[in-house]
Every structure is written in C-alpha cells, then in structure tokens.
Amino acid sequence: TVVIAITFTKASEMGMNPGDDNPFEKILVFLGFSARTQVLNGQIWLLVSNTFLHFSLLHLAGNMVTLIYIGSIIESKVGKWNYLFLYLFTGIIASMVSVMWRDEQIGAGASGAIFGLFGIFLALLSTNFYERNVRRAMLISTVIFLALNINPFGEGIDHAAHFGGLVSGYIFGFIVYAGLTHKNSSVKKYGIAVAGMVVVGVFVFGGIMSAPQYDNKKFRQLKNASEDISHTLHKCFYGYDNITPYQRLYILEHEALPAIKKYRAIANEFTRLTLPENKKREAGFRSKIILVHSNYYTLLYREYKEKDPVKYRPAISKATEKINALRYEWGDALTDEE
Incomplete structure (x- = not known):
C-alpha cells in the first residue's frame, strides 16, 4: 500500500497559525493544506488534498509507517479500490471535523484517515467478519494502540481530526461489513463506494452549512x-x-x-x-x-x-x-x- 505524501518542511511551525497573517498561509493553501476559512468558502478539495500533505519529514515518516501496517490489513480484505475510497472518505470527514472544531489553524496529514482505517478495523473486529480467535487477539492490540495514540491533552496535535477519523471509520466499518457480506454482487462491488459518497457528501454539506464563519x-x-x-x-x-x-x-x-x-x-x-x-x-x-x-x-x-x-x-x-x-x-x- 503506497500513498504519495508531499512534504513542506519549512512550514512546520510557521504554517500552523494563519491567524498571525503568516506569509506562508497562501502558499500552504495553494499547495493543498486545509484551512477553515477557505473550506467554508467553498474550497472543499482541500479536505482531500491535505490528507496527502505533511508538515515535516518526521510527520510524514511516522504516518507512513502506521499506514503501511493498517493499510495492508484493510486492503487485503476490501480490495485496492475500496481501500482507496475508504482512505479518502475517512480522511475527508476527519478533515471536516477539524475544520468545524478548530479556530483557524492550517491542517494537513494522513493521521485522520489512518485513525479512520483503525476505526474500520475495530468495527470489523466487533462482527463475525474475522474468525473468533483472531478477533480477540487483534481487538486487544488495536484498542491498546488507539489508547496509547489518542491523547487529548497533547499540544500541536489535531485531536479533532483523529477523533473524527476514528468515529467515521467505525461507522464505515459496518458499511464495509454490510457490503462485503451482501448476497447481491453489485452491492458487493459498488455498495461501499456509493454509500460512502452519500455519507461524506451529506456530512461535508451539513458541516459547511452549520459551521460559523469567524471574524x-x-x-x-x-x-x-x-x-x-x-x-x-x-x-x-x-x-x-x-x-x-x-x-x-x-x-x-x-x-x-x-x-x-x-x-x-x-x-x-x-x-x-x-x-x-x-x-x-x-x-x-x-x-x-x-x-x-x-x-x-x-x-x-x-x-x-x-x-x-x-x-x-x-x-x-x-x-x-x-x-x-x-x-x-x-x-x-x-x-x-x-
């Protein structure tokens, strides 16, 4: 599983606070980093592009190591196209939650989508999708991993994106289970993608309509x-x-x-x-x-x-x-x- 991530290392500190009229803000947004004002004004493609961008090489490397692990598990079960859709779906929702929750900081990184993939895996482990003995072992290790990595008190971390990704992933996990176990071949092939597009579309539209434009x-x-x-x-x-x-x-x-x-x-x-x-x-x-x-x-x-x-x-x-x-x-x- 490979995701191409573009790094803009110089902006790791300066790009995080556009509220300070930072000269890097326009460059970052032009490159595809997510920003609350721009997204709420209709630049919704930033919700996608920011999931392939990182603030530093260390940020990139940490996410890629984790993505290779969880991505290989999910892709082996759902197929490459469903995996790509699920990465994008959970990444978009995670980014939208970040936009709605945060003030005006620049956002980027694959971590929201990665937490989304863990949410999917967690949901599948709570069904009979995996064998019983496998479910227990993997469930324990996954819960431990999430407990260690979700720290709501850490600074410089987009907690909103992480929680948004995890929760949306858990919901998508049941959509995945329903699609892959359905008797109809068309539902098996296209159900996850179609249902995901509907969920993402409704969530993003609702988020943009409900989130206030801050002055x-x-x-x-x-x-x-x-x-x-x-x-x-x-x-x-x-x-x-x-x-x-x-x-x-x-x-x-x-x-x-x-x-x-x-x-x-x-x-x-x-x-x-x-x-x-x-x-x-x-x-x-x-x-x-x-x-x-x-x-x-x-x-x-x-x-x-x-x-x-x-x-x-x-x-x-x-x-x-x-x-x-x-x-x-x-x-x-x-x-x-x-």
Missing part, C-alpha cells in the same frame, strides 16, 4: 486599531511636555476627541463579531474596557477645558477603578482558560 481577521484589525488609538490618547493627554495650555487644548479637541469617537465605535464593533468562545470573551472585555477608557478620557478633557480639578475627580477615579477591575477580571478569565 478572526476583523478581530485582529480592531484589536490593533484600538491599541493604536489608546497610544494616541495617552500621548494627547500626557505627552507633548513643552507646549502651552492653548496648544494642549487644541490637540485635545482636534486629535483626542475624534480618536475617542473612533474608540467607542470600535467597542461597538467588537460586540458584533462572530468569534470562537475564547476570542468572544476577549472581545467582550476589550469592548467594556474601551468604553470606560473613552469615558475616562472624556472626563479628563472636560476637566482640562473647564480648569476645574475638583468637579470631575470622583468620576475620573471611579473610571480608573473600573478599568483596573475589568483588567483584573480579564486576567482571571485567561488564567481559568489555561
């Missing part, structure tokens, strides 16, 4: 814009040491006040974004902090313009306390996530 790029743009405005406001109120009060007031009215208006608009935009849960919480905290921060600078402006160091001080102090409380709460939320 990750817009989130990063707003985040950068809000930080720039925050620096601008700090400079307007606390910078420019060698200027007159009149010049300061001019800067506040012509630079700071328009910036505060943009700042508030950004806060409102944060709340309208569709984001993964962790970024949704971050956007919520950023929105609240920006609104209080905007109020804080507005009060400082009024205090400076009216030359009244008493009137607005309580409200300014209260705004400062609220900003610190929100930042503290945000820090606790980040700690809980870790």
Whole structure:
C-alpha cells in the first residue's frame, strides 16, 4: 500500500497559525493544506488534498509507517479500490471535523484517515467478519494502540481530526461489513463506494452549512486599531511636555476627541463579531474596557477645558477603578482558560 505524501518542511511551525497573517498561509493553501476559512468558502478539495500533505519529514515518516501496517490489513480484505475510497472518505470527514472544531489553524496529514482505517478495523473486529480467535487477539492490540495514540491533552496535535477519523471509520466499518457480506454482487462491488459518497457528501454539506464563519481577521484589525488609538490618547493627554495650555487644548479637541469617537465605535464593533468562545470573551472585555477608557478620557478633557480639578475627580477615579477591575477580571478569565 503506497500513498504519495508531499512534504513542506519549512512550514512546520510557521504554517500552523494563519491567524498571525503568516506569509506562508497562501502558499500552504495553494499547495493543498486545509484551512477553515477557505473550506467554508467553498474550497472543499482541500479536505482531500491535505490528507496527502505533511508538515515535516518526521510527520510524514511516522504516518507512513502506521499506514503501511493498517493499510495492508484493510486492503487485503476490501480490495485496492475500496481501500482507496475508504482512505479518502475517512480522511475527508476527519478533515471536516477539524475544520468545524478548530479556530483557524492550517491542517494537513494522513493521521485522520489512518485513525479512520483503525476505526474500520475495530468495527470489523466487533462482527463475525474475522474468525473468533483472531478477533480477540487483534481487538486487544488495536484498542491498546488507539489508547496509547489518542491523547487529548497533547499540544500541536489535531485531536479533532483523529477523533473524527476514528468515529467515521467505525461507522464505515459496518458499511464495509454490510457490503462485503451482501448476497447481491453489485452491492458487493459498488455498495461501499456509493454509500460512502452519500455519507461524506451529506456530512461535508451539513458541516459547511452549520459551521460559523469567524471574524478572526476583523478581530485582529480592531484589536490593533484600538491599541493604536489608546497610544494616541495617552500621548494627547500626557505627552507633548513643552507646549502651552492653548496648544494642549487644541490637540485635545482636534486629535483626542475624534480618536475617542473612533474608540467607542470600535467597542461597538467588537460586540458584533462572530468569534470562537475564547476570542468572544476577549472581545467582550476589550469592548467594556474601551468604553470606560473613552469615558475616562472624556472626563479628563472636560476637566482640562473647564480648569476645574475638583468637579470631575470622583468620576475620573471611579473610571480608573473600573478599568483596573475589568483588567483584573480579564486576567482571571485567561488564567481559568489555561
């Protein structure tokens, strides 16, 4: 059993986080690596191509060794064409589960399909497809292998693809059993392929229709814009040491006040974004902090313009306390996530 796998070693680290506007992202997607946004926008062929691509030679070698083992077992029972279809079917579903589950990382590798083949084997071992004495020995070794290789806590591993492949493979295993043991010769010959295409088609269509399109790029743009405005406001109120009060007031009215208006608009935009849960919480905290921060600078402006160091001080102090409380709460939320 041979699967041709193309390796793009240089991208092993840099290609994993397209959310950082990585220059390798477009190259990787062009080569066939899977990416959530592109797949949900209709580039569904990436669900197939990524199963023949790997991030490093070590990634490739590890998968090929395992694929030769499980592939030879499955192919010997189902035939080369059914084996190829099953590899693709489970690989596509594994990739789709990864796209639906993950945020925006680039995905690639044969491991989802490999886990799918193990799922098929596991299903067949739970039927009378194999002799009883063979079933027990192979079932034990397969379960041990899967237990050792499915680690939901490891980093840099596409757990969603592994679980998606394993579960879909287990389901396909019963389709394989039904097809190979059917009395009708046409069902035996074409049943697995036809049934698999239907299952994959329905799953991919349903996944694309149900998976939300995350506004990750817009989130990063707003985040950068809000930080720039925050620096601008700090400079307007606390910078420019060698200027007159009149010049300061001019800067506040012509630079700071328009910036505060943009700042508030950004806060409102944060709340309208569709984001993964962790970024949704971050956007919520950023929105609240920006609104209080905007109020804080507005009060400082009024205090400076009216030359009244008493009137607005309580409200300014209260705004400062609220900003610190929100930042503290945000820090606790980040700690809980870790």
